[in-house]
Amino acid sequence: MFKPKALLLCSIAVLAPGAQADPLPPDATYRPPPTQPFSEVKRMDEQQKAAVMQRQAALLGERYDLADRPLPGVMMSGGRKPVQGGARVKLAAGMSWDRLASLGPEEIRERDLLPQGFRPLPHVKQATGGQVFPQRQIDVIASLEQRDLRRFDVDMDLPDHLTPEFPPPIFLTTHPELGDVSRGQALTLRNFYEIMNGIITPVQMEGLRLLLTPFPQEEFNQTEDRKVAAPSMGVACLDCHTNFHTNAAFHLTPDVRPQSARFRLDTNSLRGLFNQQIHGSKRSLRSVEDFTEFEQRTAYFNGDHVSATRKGVHLPDRPNQVAMMAQMQNIIDFPPAPKLDVTGRLIPEKASAQELAGERIFNGKGRCAECHAAPDFLDNRMHDLKLERFYKVGKTVNDQVALPDGPIKTFTLRGIKDSPPYLHDGRLPTLADTVEFFNLVLGLKLSQEEKDALHAYLLTL
Amino acid sequence: MRSPATLALLAALALPAHAQLGNPGVTDPATAQARPGMPAAGETNVADRLFLKLAAMGNFGEAEAGRLAIARSSDPRVQAFARQMVEDHSATRGKLESLARERGLPAPAMPQPDQVEAKKRLESLSGTAFNTEYLAVQLADDQKTAHLLEWEINAGQDAAVQQLAKETLPVVLEHLRQVQALIAETSGAPPQGLAAASPAMPANRR
Numbered sequence: 001m002f003k004p005k006a007l008l009l010c011s012i013a014v015l016a017p018g019a020q021a022d023p024l025p026p027d028a029t030y031r032p033p034p035t036q037p038f039s040e041v042k043r044m045d046e047q048q049k050a051a052v053m054q055r056q057a058a059l060l061g062e063r064y065d066l067a068d069r070p071l072p073g074v075m076m077s078g079g080r081k082p083v084q085g086g087a088r089v090k091l092a093a094g095m096s097w098d099r100l101a102s103l104g105p106e107e108i109r110e111r112d113l114l115p116q117g118f119r120p121l122p123h124v125k126q127a128t129g130g131q132v133f134p135q136r137q138i139d140v141i142a143s144l145e146q147r148d149l150r151r152f153d154v155d156m157d158l159p160d161h162l163t164p165e166f167p168p169p170i171f172l173t174t175h176p177e178l179g180d181v182s183r184g185q186a187l188t189l190r191n192f193y194e195i196m197n198g199i200i201t202p203v204q205m206e207g208l209r210l211l212l213t214p215f216p217q218e219e220f221n222q223t224e225d226r227k228v229a230a231p232s233m234g235v236a237c238l239d240c241h242t243n244f245h246t247n248a249a250f251h252l253t254p255d256v257r258p259q260s261a262r263f264r265l266d267t268n269s270l271r272g273l274f275n276q277q278i279h280g281s282k283r284s285l286r287s288v289e290d291f292t293e294f295e296q297r298t299a300y301f302n303g304d305h306v307s308a309t310r311k312g313v314h315l316p317d318r319p320n321q322v323a324m325m326a327q328m329q330n331i332i333d334f335p336p337a338p339k340l341d342v343t344g345r346l347i348p349e350k351a352s353a354q355e356l357a358g359e360r361i362f363n364g365k366g367r368c369a370e371c372h373a374a375p376d377f378l379d380n381r382m383h384d385l386k387l388e389r390f391y392k393v394g395k396t397v398n399d400q401v402a403l404p405d406g407p408i409k410t411f412t413l414r415g416i417k418d419s420p421p422y423l424h425d426g427r428l429p430t431l432a433d434t435v436e437f438f439n440l441v442l443g444l445k446l447s448q449e450e451k452d453a454l455h456a457y458l459l460t461l
Numbered sequence: 462m463r464s465p466a467t468l469a470l471l472a473a474l475a476l477p478a479h480a481q482l483g484n485p486g487v488t489d490p491a492t493a494q495a496r497p498g499m500p501a502a503g504e505t506n507v508a509d510r511l512f513l514k515l516a517a518m519g520n521f522g523e524a525e526a527g528r529l530a531i532a533r534s535s536d537p538r539v540q541a542f543a544r545q546m547v548e549d550h551s552a553t554r555g556k557l558e559s560l561a562r563e564r565g566l567p568a569p570a571m572p573q574p575d576q577v578e579a580k581k582r583l584e585s586l587s588g589t590a591f592n593t594e595y596l597a598v599q600l601a602d603d604q605k606t607a608h609l610l611e612w613e614i615n616a617g618q619d620a621a622v623q624q625l626a627k628e629t630l631p632v633v634l635e636h637l638r639q640v641q642a643l644i645a646e647t648s649g650a651p652p653q654g655l656a657a658a659s660p661a662m663p664a665n666r667r
Contacts, residue, residue, distance in 0.1 A: 125482060388658045
């Protein structure tokens with residue numbers, strides 16, 4: 001169907017006065033308003049969903065070996081899920097990790113040899129984006145709060161065995177003697193008081209209540225521009241950061257436009273936040289208070305305050321609510337690392353020869369400690385790995401345009417075995433993948449023995 | 462679980478090649494659909510129509526500026542880049558015009574207003590001043606064009622128009638890299654943007 005009325009629209013640019021007329025389209029920054037009744041959108045989304053999920057499954061299958069292959073005897077900190085082993089990023093036929101690592105960035109770029117799994121990972125539906133929760137979180141919230149976190153347009157794309165254990169354990173800095181205080185439950189608005197009564201302060205309790213209270217979010221709200229079947233009360237902070245860790249829920253970075261250029265954001269853990277000086281992968285907010293306050297503008301509404309105003313924004317009161325939410329987050333400890341001493345170094349009597357060798361590589365040839373310094377294994381900085389040295393940017397994959405990521409916040413490596421997938425967008429399924437990734441990107445030329453040692457060391461953190 | 466190969470096959474059967482899986486919440490209600498949520502071939506929305514117009518104008522302006530630079534620049538590196546620009550933008554012009562014609566839309570053979578002004582400025586310059594200004598104008602044009610293409614890839618709904626945007630974006634980003642490298646070479650300033658990550662390369666090796 002052709003639309004002659006477009007001619008009218010098109011006359012605008014010709015009439016635009018002045019030398020500085022900008023040829024960019026007028027709404028490139030803002031979220032477009034909805035154009036269809038809710039029932040119609042839902043019907044189309046539901047009918048499209050199978051194709052969306054199949055397309056993403058095909059992409060993941062091309063990029064990764066998604067098999068369930070746990071490392072024998074290595075469990076996550078709560079003992080509920082094994083840690084997966086082996087590099088899962090697929091290499092081109094005839095390529096080996098050592099051969100790839102022997103090539104320079106220019107040659108890899110020119111010959112298009114960078115593994116697809118090392119490149120930006122698209123959102124399951126880039127055009128729409130938004131928060132996507134794993135089934136276990138959806139089930140818990142449905143059962144305990146009768147609140148629906150299921151989207152009708154997309155599902156979680158990663159298999160359960162490549163995501164963190166659920167529910168993750170909770171360790172408190174204020175009660176090291178207790179160990180995991182979660183009682184094997186995911187904290188919700190229904191159970192938090194019973195679980196935490198008597199072991200946290202009134203201020204922390206109020207902060208926790210707020211962190212568990214749902215507020216309107218871009219895809220979960222009452223308007224026709226939502227992706228949940230019934231009008232929704234919204235989402236809570238801990239819907240992604242289950243038990244202050246991560247459940248591998250993801251969304252799109254709120255900090256980049258246009259939509260096709262936004263990168264996927266894997267939820268990161270809140271453990272050890274008390275020693276973290278910058279927050280947000282791109283935003284570098286300088287306090288957890290700033291971050292907590294501003295997440296209502298970002299994780300909840302994609303950095304679009306205009307859309308937030310329409311859907312019902314929650315603006316927490318800085319001294320009375322934000323401060324309490326921050327104080328609760330600041331008592332979440334790392335999981336135990338029994339082989340580390342008080343300075344974060346391996347205790348030789350407790351560590352294996354391979355783990356000790358891995359620590360030496362971590363601090364030396366591997367250059368890991370330059371950004372991930374003990375005892376917190378982060379440097380409170382952002383770094384640009386300049387991955388675009390290795391591939392030609394601008395290719396569109398599943399509606400996402402692959403562009404340079406730029407500087408990204410350093411993440412802590414304490415408890416790292418508990419938080420797959422890795423990198424800010426979750427493009428690396430296992431720790432073995434991260435070793436191969438940094439071996440290439442930093443030009444380390446580690447031997448297989450050295451890579452294995454480094455991997456063994458990472459599991460002790 | 463189905464094997465990846467089976468899934469890939471299913472995906473291929475389910476979808477027209479390269480079609481975007483868009484957000485039905487922002488589609489034009491008058492859009493004819495091939496299947497639910499999937500616009501029929503040639504079904505443009507406002508973004509597609511605006512894109513075709515803006516891209517045709519920007520493309521025309523860049524080719525025009527390139528021809529001016531071939532005639533006026535004394536620097537062989539700038540001339541080589543300008544020749545590449547004329548060649549690439551002439552090829553794109555044909556594709557844009559044919560997409561617009563098939564849809565009964567205009568593909569204006571005129572530059573953007575800011576390109577008209579830039580051309581006037583360039584015509585008054587010569588020597589190093591011309592080269593510097595030409596490269597500065599190309600830098601801004603390539604940045605804007607990349608944004609326009611990225612916008613269409615998401616905001617459009619006509620698969621053929623979006624496909625042209627997807628194919629063109631890497632070429633425009635390569636232009637951007639080249640112009641960034643040329644600015645560095647001719648000014649002595651360190652390379653910026655994409656040129657910072659990978660060194661300059663002759664246009665014929667793309």
